[in-house]
Amino acid sequence: MSNDAQQPATRAITAGRSNGGRALAPTLWASSVWESTDLADANRRATKLRSTEFYGRYANPTVSSFEEAVAALEGAESSMAFASGMGAISSVVLALCSAGDHIVAQRQLYSATLAFLQGPCQRFGIEVTFVDGTKPGEFAAALRPGRTMLVIAETPTNPLLEMVDLDEIGALRGPITLVDSTFATPLGQQPLAHGVHLSLHSATKGIDGHNDATLGVVSGESDLLNHIWSYSVLHGATASPFDAFNALRGIRTLAVRTNQQAASALHIAESMQDHPAVSAAHYPGLQTHPQHDLAKRQMRHFGTVLAIDLAGGRAAAEHVLQNLHLAHVATSLGGPETIICHPRTSTHLSLTDAEAAQMGIGQGLLRISVGLEDPGDLLTDLLNALPAS
Numbered sequence: 001m002s003n004d005a006q007q008p009a010t011r012a013i014t015a016g017r018s019n020g021g022r023a024l025a026p027t028l029w030a031s032s033v034w035e036s037t038d039l040a041d042a043n044r045r046a047t048k049l050r051s052t053e054f055y056g057r058y059a060n061p062t063v064s065s066f067e068e069a070v071a072a073l074e075g076a077e078s079s080m081a082f083a084s085g086m087g088a089i090s091s092v093v094l095a096l097c098s099a100g101d102h103i104v105a106q107r108q109l110y111s112a113t114l115a116f117l118q119g120p121c122q123r124f125g126i127e128v129t130f131v132d133g134t135k136p137g138e139f140a141a142a143l144r145p146g147r148t149m150l151v152i153a154e155t156p157t158n159p160l161l162e163m164v165d166l167d168e169i170g171a172l173r174g175p176i177t178l179v180d181s182t183f184a185t186p187l188g189q190q191p192l193a194h195g196v197h198l199s200l201h202s203a204t205k206g207i208d209g210h211n212d213a214t215l216g217v218v219s220g221e222s223d224l225l226n227h228i229w230s231y232s233v234l235h236g237a238t239a240s241p242f243d244a245f246n247a248l249r250g251i252r253t254l255a256v257r258t259n260q261q262a263a264s265a266l267h268i269a270e271s272m273q274d275h276p277a278v279s280a281a282h283y284p285g286l287q288t289h290p291q292h293d294l295a296k297r298q299m300r301h302f303g304t305v306l307a308i309d310l311a312g313g314r315a316a317a318e319h320v321l322q323n324l325h326l327a328h329v330a331t332s333l334g335g336p337e338t339i340i341c342h343p344r345t346s347t348h349l350s351l352t353d354a355e356a357a358q359m360g361i362g363q364g365l366l367r368i369s370v371g372l373e374d375p376g377d378l379l380t381d382l383l384n385a386l387p388a389s
């Protein structure tokens with residue numbers, strides 16, 4: 001069976017094996033340097049794009065295997081790994097944009113992405129226009145022909161699980177388009193199939209899936225990635241072989257993990273939205289989600305993260321966090337343990353109250369990354385922790 005005919009769950013098993021020889025598990029190449037046989041060989045290694053057997057900052061066979069697996073899942077010609085999701089985002093932005101250039105980005109972005117665009121980018125003279133990613137036409141209206149080099153979207157968004165229409169991003173002409181697809185995982189949606197140029201993940205999250213790697217990855221056409229590589233080899237946000245090894249191991253179980261986590265997330269979201277202590281539940285799989293139809297059109301599953309608004313505000317959030325016994329209070333997502341965070345005092349701490357209110361991030365908001373525990377146990381833990389009403 002050709003790779004193209006395989007279902008995504010099968011690809012997650014078959015992909016990323018070309019550097020592995022006859023070993024079934026990934027091989028960890030810790031070496032940061034490779035030797036040459038003669039000067040001609042040394043020259044070939046030093047000048048080849050993304051040369052895997054030259055020097056660790058250029059490329060590494062374990063990292064390449066991880067990249068090959070992600071490319072197979074994303075339906076991409078090529079993928080490139082970075083030291084973190086932010087390493088990927090900052091490298092792509094600085095590879096593609098110069099002083100005087102313009103970026104259109106959505107307002108509902110991961111907080112460090114937002115901070116990067118508002119801080120360093122501004123300092124370097126890269127202008128950014130922020131739009132509401134959920135409103136049709138806002139990206140297109142903000143483009144400045146000849147000046148806009150990059151469009152940055154994120155879907156589903158953090159922490160409110162809002163959706164951006166991937167067809168709309170894919171139809172934009174002129175700039176390079178980038179979608180941060182972390183919350184969907186490569187099995188939840190395929191931005192490239194909608195015409196988007198670059199699909200990006202914090203592989204620290206669902207792709208690795210075990211809370212034991214810090215890693216980012218970008219996928220797209222080889223020419224574009226080679227161009228990004230020729231900047232990133234100088235920037236140096238190089239992926240660690242050990243983390244790529246862990247994440248490639250994680251990919252093998254991505255389908256079974258995300259299917260179970262998405263099913264549990266829907267089950268919990270449905271129970272939460274009917275609970276008197278909860279004023280709103282946010283999950284793209286809910287019929288009541290304002291963009292549920294869009295989610296159904298572009299997602300294979302609705303993701304592993306949901307959010308709830310507690311009617312009792314900050315006191316109620318505090319009550320829940322103090323009374324959980326199974327779920328952990330922490331900030332990441334996509335791992336085996338259920339993790340709950342209070343965005344207003346962690347991921348979205350730097351916002352003013354007015355900005356937070358405008359973004360819908362209140363003191364009663366909790367983000368829940370649903371893990372692999374039994375869904376009944378999880379729901380019991382959450383119901384027991386909620387205030388009486």
Ligand SMILES: *Cc1c(COP(=O)(O)O)cnc(C)c1O
Nearest residue numbers: 084085086087110182202204215
């Ligand atoms: C975590 C995350 C990032 C940043 O990734 P790191 O691996 O922490 O650098 C970017 N985007 C989204 C949506 C994330 O959840």
